[in-house]
Structure formats: structure tokens, C-alpha cells
Amino acid sequence: MANLEQRVQRLEDIDAIKTLKNSYHLYINDCQFDRLGALFTENATVNMGYMSDGSGVWRGRALIGSKLAEIPQHLSQIKQFLHNHSVEVDGDDASGWAFLEARYGVEADSFNVAAKYEDTYKRVDGAWLFDTMNVKFYYTAPMLAGWAMRRRHQLARVADIATLESPLIPNPPI
Numbered sequence: 748m749a750n751l752e753q754r755v756q757r758l759e760d761i762d763a764i765k766t767l768k769n770s771y772h773l774y775i776n777d778c779q780f781d782r783l784g785a786l787f788t789e790n791a792t793v794n795m796g797y798m799s800d801g802s803g804v805w806r807g808r809a810l811i812g813s814k815l816a817e818i819p820q821h822l823s824q825i826k827q828f829l830h831n832h833s834v835e836v837d838g839d840d841a842s843g844w845a846f847l848e849a850r851y852g853v854e855a856d857s858f859n860v861a862a863k864y865e866d867t868y869k870r871v872d873g874a875w876l877f878d879t880m881n882v883k884f885y886y887t888a889p890m891l892a893g894w895a896m897r898r899r900h901q902l903a904r905v906a907d908i909a910t911l912e913s914p915l916i917p918n919p920p921i
């Protein structure tokens with residue numbers, strides 16, 4: 748019976764983590780940016796890669812919440828669609844990954860975006876929260892140019908994105 752209880756608990760934990768991840772994207776899509784910070788642990792870290800504001804890794808719920816609340820200052824439109832969320836649970840810790848397809852707007856310019864989220868989660872006072880969030884962008888390409896153009900500014904593995912000859916956004920979106 749203990750084995751069955753453990754299996755049920757694991758499934759409930761995975762469902763709660765998927766609900767957490769879905770809430771993150773729902774809040775972004777519904778422009779409820781002020782609610783995002785509450786989804787993170789007190790000492791969480793977020794790395795938005797080359798789409799950050801240049802400040803590197805954000806540390807702590809307060810800073811993460813304030814940075815995410817600034818999204819409308821960088822993007823006039825943002826819609827994100829999550830795919831293939833996979834979760835592994837180990838007690839009060841968990842890890843997961845998911846693919847992202849998104850559309851961003853910066854004034855009159857539209858962008859196709861694809862990325863992979865790699866997250867860790869922690870159960871705090873019975874609730875699952877993000878402990879780390881790392882976004883690895885595959886590409887952020889202007890819609891008019893298409894995502895397969897010769898020099899799109901994607902390549903998360905490129906050491907210095909500023910060296911690419913591409914239509915970079917003056918104030919990179921989050």
C-alpha cells in the first residue's frame with residue numbers, strides 16, 4: 748500500500764508542477780506580470796540568456812518579480828505556448844524541461860521565438876515553486892525575415908551575441 752501511496756503522491760506532485768508552469772505562461776499571456784514573482788522560491792535564480800536586460804542571472808524572488816513585471820516596458824505584445832513539459836520528482840525537489848514557441852512584438856516589429864526551459868522546483872510549505880529557471884533560446888527571428896535566415900540571432904551557444912550581424916532589438920526583451 749505504501750508503494751501505491753508513493754506513486755499517487757508522485758503523480759500529484761507532477762500535476763502540481765505542471766500547473767505551476769502553466770500558471771507562469773498564463774500570467775504572461777494575460778498580462779498579469781505582477782503575479783509572476785510569487786511563483787518563485789525566496790532564493791530562486793532566473794537566467795533569460797541573451798533575452799535578459801543585460802543584468803545576467805536574477806537572484807531572489809523580489810528581483811525576479813520586479814524584472815518580470817518590466818516585460819511590458821520591452822515588449823508591446825507577448826504570447827507564449829508551452830510544449831512537451833517533462834518533470835522528474837525526487838521528494839521535495841524536482842526538475843523539468845519544456846519547449847517554448849512564442850510570438851513577441853516590439854512596437855510594429857513581430858518576432859518568432861523558440862526556446863527550451865530547464866527548471867528546478869522546490870516544495871515550500873506544501874506548494875511547488877520555481878527554484879531555478881534557465882531559458883535557452885534557439886532563435887528570436889523577425890517574422891518578415893523568417894526563422895531560417897542565414898544570420899538569425901539565435902545560437903544560445905554563441906559566446907557573445909553582440910558580435911552577430913543581425914537585426915538585434917535595441918533594448919532586448921525579456
